[in-house]
Amino acid sequence: MPEFATLEYENLNSVVYAALCDALMQGRFQPGDRLKIRDLAEQFGTSVTPIRDAILRLANDEAITFRSPRDIRIAGLSEARYREIRAIRVRLEGLAAETAAQVATSADILALEQILRENEQAIADGDRLKGTQLNQAFHFMLPQIAGLPVLTTILRRLWLQMGPHISDAYLAGGRAMIDHHYPVVEALKRHDSPAASMAIVDDILLGGKPILDRIAHGEEREARRA
Amino acid sequence: MPEFATLEYENLNSVVYAALCDALMQGRFQPGDRLKIRDLAEQFGTSVTPIRDAILRLANDEAITFRSPRDIRIAGLSEARYREIRAIRVRLEGLAAETAAQVATSADILALEQILRENEQAIADGDRLKGTQLNQAFHFMLPQIAGLPVLTTILRRLWLQMGPHISDAYLAGGRAMIDHHYPVVEALKRHDSPAASMAIVDDILLGGKPILDRIAHGEEREARRA
DNA sequence: ACGTCAAAAAAGATGCATCAAGTATCTTGT
């Protein structure tokens, strides 16, 4: 269960926020989906206040947008914006991988290898949701090993924005999604920072290719429709 | 007047959020300062709801923390956390400078030089507040020239966290704060990406030295007190 | 004077009523 709460104590709004973050990162929302505060309040069994709070935080994260004062929707993602996010991830996850390579313990390596094994199994089972989650878990392990909490928060926010756009791309990606994870672990074992950085960059650029294609095609389709 | 609103239309909560962001970035709050929703509501002449909304967004930005359910304070900044923010800035502002160097127009260069001139004047006048603002304006110009809105948002959030900690450091820094800005502009003129990146990195690491010292000394003092 | 404990005030969390603006629906006249 991911720990998304910025607040130190438990709040209804944090519970709702965490649940919506989960849903977003698992691709359970589609871009453009409309959210209604009263509907969510009923689903969560709370009043509208904690829902408003959570939605406001997600809007602050730019994961959802207020298209008009009464029209709350899952944010879209232009190709340019996705490319920017990718460029930022290259820099930041590169930093995380370099730092992680310097400080990784054997316990860290074992945890990464465990994730890889489970990810292989999920792909073999055709379990798309689990595959997505384990891929994310791998990426978030690096800043955690590196001891970089600010970086983790930034990446989480970027993933919230990507979440609704990666769901279908995973099937297209298939095994290619984790192929580049193995060299990362090997580099961490050798405490080889440059190699770790290069490997994670490869993963972001090559492994993420199907996602970019999907977003680009989506824009094209939309342009033709107009 | 900075444009902080994530929301597209004007809201009381956006107005409050923008005002508090401004205050934070100008160092008008000290770390550990306590905020009271009802007091702020009176100051802004609104009910508590828009204030709660704005504070929730700032908490989401990790600029303020809820130490306990009824104790809202300006966030502290450990030395480790400041070093992490600095490392992230090196990567991200490096990316912004590289990109800006590739696309900068002569109008962009003129705007940067204008900021530098005003910053010189502010330092000559001993106007600490204006100096801080113009230094920030320079740094935010690079991602703007580069056309990287996501990057701008991330940097803004980091600056919200640094804001309360850089106020006094500026006097100590003095002219050194903008010395490294000139090579940045020169590099942009030559469309020299590596030089632009190196220059801004120098600025972050060397120009920011007094801030790090101040935070480190503050921690030391606190440790002695305990 | 000082510490302790209880009463009171403070303060955020939650729920809810109301408002305004936008949207859908229904009626009515041709």
Next chain:
DNA sequence: ACAAGATACTTGATGCATCTTTTTTGACGT
């Protein structure tokens, strides 16, 4: 059958009442 206007509904924004927990305060005993 259709269009136009009016009516009702939807929905987020704002304000506010209440609840619970924390903090302050002050009285009392030592």
